[in-house]
Amino acid sequence: MVRETVFQGGSGSGDEPPRRPPGGSPPGGPPPGSPPPGQPFNPDDDQFDEALRPKHLEQVIGQAKVVERIQVMLDATRKRGDTLGHLLLDGPPGIGKTTLATVIPRELGVELQIAAGPALSAPKDLLPYLTNASPGSVLFIDEIHRLPAAVEEFLYPAMEDFRIDIALGDGLNARTINMQLKPFTVIGATTRAGMLTAPMRDRFVYREHLDFYEVEDLVEIIRRNAVKLRTTITDTAAFEIARRSQGTPRKANNLLLRTRDVATLRDDKGEITTEVAAEALEMLEIDTFGLERQDRRYLETLMDIFGGGPAGLQAIAHSMSVPPDTLEDDIEPFLLRSGLIQRTPRGRVATDAAYRHVGRTPPRTPGNADDSDDEPPQKKLF
Ligand SMILES: Nc1ncnc2c1ncn2[C@@H]1O[C@H](COP(=O)(O)OP(=O)(O)OP(=O)(O)O)[C@@H](O)[C@H]1O
Ligand SMILES: [Mg+2]
Numbered sequence: 001m002v003r004e005t006v007f008q009g010g011s012g013s014g015d016e017p018p019r020r021p022p023g024g025s026p027p028g029g030p031p032p033g034s035p036p037p038g039q040p041f042n043p044d045d046d047q048f049d050e051a052l053r054p055k056h057l058e059q060v061i062g063q064a065k066v067v068e069r070i071q072v073m074l075d076a077t078r079k080r081g082d083t084l085g086h087l088l089l090d091g092p093p094g095i096g097k098t099t100l101a102t103v104i105p106r107e108l109g110v111e112l113q114i115a116a117g118p119a120l121s122a123p124k125d126l127l128p129y130l131t132n133a134s135p136g137s138v139l140f141i142d143e144i145h146r147l148p149a150a151v152e153e154f155l156y157p158a159m160e161d162f163r164i165d166i167a168l169g170d171g172l173n174a175r176t177i178n179m180q181l182k183p184f185t186v187i188g189a190t191t192r193a194g195m196l197t198a199p200m201r202d203r204f205v206y207r208e209h210l211d212f213y214e215v216e217d218l219v220e221i222i223r224r225n226a227v228k229l230r231t232t233i234t235d236t237a238a239f240e241i242a243r244r245s246q247g248t249p250r251k252a253n254n255l256l257l258r259t260r261d262v263a264t265l266r267d268d269k270g271e272i273t274t275e276v277a278a279e280a281l282e283m284l285e286i287d288t289f290g291l292e293r294q295d296r297r298y299l300e301t302l303m304d305i306f307g308g309g310p311a312g313l314q315a316i317a318h319s320m321s322v323p324p325d326t327l328e329d330d331i332e333p334f335l336l337r338s339g340l341i342q343r344t345p346r347g348r349v350a351t352d353a354a355y356r357h358v359g360r361t362p363p364r365t366p367g368n369a370d371d372s373d374d375e376p377p378q379k380k381l382f
Helices: 047-052 064-080 097-108 123-132 149-161 198-202 215-228 235-243 249-266 274-283 293-304 313-320 324-337 352-357
Strands: 004-007 087-090 112-116 138-142 163-168 175-180 185-190 206-209 341-344 347-350
Touching (some): 047 215, 064 206, 087 097, 097 185, 112 123, 293 313, 293 324, 313 347
Parallel strands (some): 112 138, 138 185
Antiparallel strands (some): 341 347
16 A cells, blocks of 8 residues: 655655745745744644655755765666665654655655555555656655565566566466566665675665764754744754753754743743753753653663663563563663663663663673772762
């Protein structure tokens, strides 16, 4: 089933995102993607995500090396009048995979179809996408690591030779029909590159890993999005939000929205000041590191129930009553990257820094030779 309508990219009238709210912006008014006057954003609506999403490569902030390589891919493809090679984007949630996957076809002026890996349960589900693909178009497959094996195998010849083999009938009447497809590009996105099978991974000519963002890049994203949301924010407030966004633009956007709510209530001009940001962050229980309640619960579970580890993912998930996938996708990447936990062959381990962060003294164990624990524990979370 086609989850999202195909849109025409390029510089013509089809240059709009698929779900942009109706109505244009006045000249000199807010940037494209803002809601029409009088129509507020509803954070529960994914229109919000769409409206803040960069539409062109030049609007994509940060990830300089990745963007530079994508620009080269696009320029070379355009110059040759070719079809872009298949591209795999991997990285933690909210980091810009869908953004890049939608920007690329728009830059190339080709059509885009969007499919979700888990929704493609059998080869027949993929068939309409493949037969609908116009020459040079992009098929974006989100969560590509969750494609069932049969669908993956069906996709291989489509990606390699733009051909599919359809089996008809069975027993003595069984036969296979070969169908030629138009050349097209698969852009796959995954939060778990490691879960992709080797044959699937090998079919991508280009592979790009998106990493957490620098605070300065998040500050820039927050500033630009504040303009789109028609709100004002001070530099220090933008910095405070940015440094507590776990290096993730989606979190920065969400915090911007939540602080904007507080600003509406607390500040005459509705400006997001440092005080407003501090109040909102405290209300949301986001600490100086950017950890949310659930992140701290993870650390405390690891320390209290498993003595700091090593503990297996399943066991931690069970203790927290949270699906293991949620821990692995949403919580662990930032804790790992911040050095608060380690993944060892025997399981997850809380580091000394984690103990200090939640205001505890690190236990002295043979493997815990760091002597710097005379440093007072950080009790203050805000
Ligand atoms: N490089 C960027 N510059 C500006 N804004 C960005 C950038 N990357 C992401 N964003 C913002 O963050 C939001 C979330 O990004 P996106 O949907 O692309 O993440 P994702 O990697 O696809 O996440 P998921 O794995 O959950 O699907 C976007 O709507 C956009 O507003
Ligand atoms: Mg996405």
